[in-house]
Amino acid sequence: MAPKMTTSSYAVLALLDLKPWTGYELTQQAQRSLRYAWPKSARLLYSEPKKLVERGYATTYKEQSGNRSRNVYEITSEGRIALEEWTETRTQPPRMELEALLRLLFADHGSIEDLYRALDELEADIGEHHQAIVDLMASYLDGGHPFPHRTHLSVLFATFQIDMFKTIERWIEFARDEIAEWETTKDLGMTARTETLTRLLANDQTPLSD
Amino acid sequence: MAPKMTTSSYAVLALLDLKPWTGYELTQQAQRSLRYAWPKSARLLYSEPKKLVERGYATTYKEQSGNRSRNVYEITSEGRIALEEWTETRTQPPRMELEALLRLLFADHGSIEDLYRALDELEADIGEHHQAIVDLMASYLDGGHPFPHRTHLSVLFATFQIDMFKTIERWIEFARDEIAEWETTKDLGMTARTETLTRLLANDQTPLSD
DNA sequence: TTGACTTTACTGCATCGTGCAGTATATGGT
DNA sequence: ACCATATACTGCACGATGCAGTAAAGTCAA
Structure with missing residues (x-):
């Protein structure tokens, strides 16, 4: 077969x-x-x-x-x-594994420091990829693309990546500011800040992207 | 064992x-x-x-x-x-499977229509998730969270999701506009538009996020 | 020039994870 | 009474990963 x-x-x-x-x-x-x-x-x-x-x-x-x-x-x-x-077949849905986000969801099992560390690790991983793509774009301007006729595709793809990495990095900053207001990871529930945020999200807005 | x-x-x-x-x-x-x-x-x-x-x-x-x-x-x-x-152990790096982006990278094997379709499929998948999270936030305001003491964690997590989904949706719009300028998927290489875009990216900026 | 270390260039194997088919009961609607 | 759908799983084949192992080629320093 x-x-x-x-x-x-x-x-x-x-x-x-x-x-x-x-x-x-x-x-x-x-x-x-x-x-x-x-x-x-x-x-x-x-x-x-x-x-x-x-x-x-x-x-x-x-x-x-x-x-x-x-x-x-x-x-x-x-x-x-x-x-x-x-190219004519159906595309698989996207699939994103972000263990750092899982650790945020269950952050109440650990300390605030553990949560900060998970964010730091995510930031480091994303930062590395981010830098690599920016450098790659500089190399396209400098030495050129290894397959020049495909540059239009690579660059549109890179736009996605950098856009995504910037979004994640901005969110990490926001999350750190938010967590700085907590004295514990546990049982805070619907605080005033969280309620404001929830209203924004329920309206399909975020504190970052609009 | x-x-x-x-x-x-x-x-x-x-x-x-x-x-x-x-x-x-x-x-x-x-x-x-x-x-x-x-x-x-x-x-x-x-x-x-x-x-x-x-x-x-x-x-x-x-x-x-x-x-x-x-x-x-x-x-x-x-x-x-x-x-x-x-919570004290090291977090795994993120891992994102986006077949639609793979199809963009190799779009020169198919037609412009194939590429639009891959973007449409990505948009549909993301749109579904996006709507689900916005609805979930509305339900937190309405009926409340199933585990109320964990609301602060769920909402910070949701901020990430909505932020990410919006970024992807905005990029899809941008990509469609870009592709609208092409008459073919093949061999365009470094066009004037692509060069402008590359310069922006090499400077760590994007046409969307800044 | 010899020795140590890294890079190149893979293969085999155990185990993890997924998809799908199959089994069977419960429930709600017409 | 019948049919569809939801509940509640299990077994199996196969896809994918990690890791150990093998071995030659390059590289740098004592």
Whole structure:
């Protein structure tokens, strides 16, 4: 039986359409460019191209360099057709895992310090990604895009990322100010501040975005 | 061997600390309240409380109603201690799967219509969640929170959600305007508009958030 | 030039998590 | 009385991850 095509399979196939890659290069490239839209483990990125070969969507050969070999994968014309067909299929709903937010929801099991720390860790992770994308944009102006004809897509994508990261960073600031008013994480319930905030939210407004 | 405690285990344990739940109720509650921070399948939500019982963090009994039985789970004092210890551990980095963004990145394999459709689908999914949270806030003002002493946490969490959803919706509008200027998805590269946008982003600004 | 450390370049395996099918009772409406 | 829908799960196949293990190539310093 031909292996099932998952979204990850199409992601790898789309990369192969840009140029042939080795398995290792695919793991690196997926870390750099796909991570923000479709974060997948290196292990999977090594397995996917093999499935594509089985399906006839890619071919492979071993490249020798000294005593060392690596697998190079190349897309086939069947693979290109499969990619085009993919664009017509239904998109999966978004899915966001934010453990820091889970810890906020259940912050009453720990101290205020624990909650601050969860926010700090979120801020550090987001800040790293944020900086990486800003640097990437500077490199597009400077050295250019590795696949120049695709710049319009990468930049529109980056707009999303930076927008999102800024929103999260602004919320973290707001959350810290809010928590600074608490002397405990527990049993505060509907305080005056929280009620004001709830009214705003019930009206589809937020203290930050409007 | 005692089963390993995952973040999902602690999420369920935290729910059990609010009140005893049946397996089915846990799946419903996780859909309603945890979904936005920690989306997990119903299947997992049925398995987790069993592991908690094995660990001694919960007890279980079968409740009979007629010819029908259901498993009720209750937290133990060991479970409460484990929860407190969890708040001191390191938070996992965020992880966002947005297939719509992946399709934007590789939009040059399909038509402009395909790309608009991916954006429409994202907008529909986000819009649904957005509305659900706004309604939830209205219900807090109206009937109140099911666990009133935790309102301050839920509302701060909701601020994050609504903020995020608004950001995504605004970006979708922007992306549509941008794409409206294209006659094709392919090979546009660094257009004048894209260059302006890249300069903005490289300066850590976006056309939306500032 | 030898040794230590990092990077490249993977594979196998155990385990985690998801989707789906299947089973069976209860409930509300026509 | 019948049908749809909600309740209340379990088993199983398979997808995805993490980690350990293997091994060659590059790099820098004593």
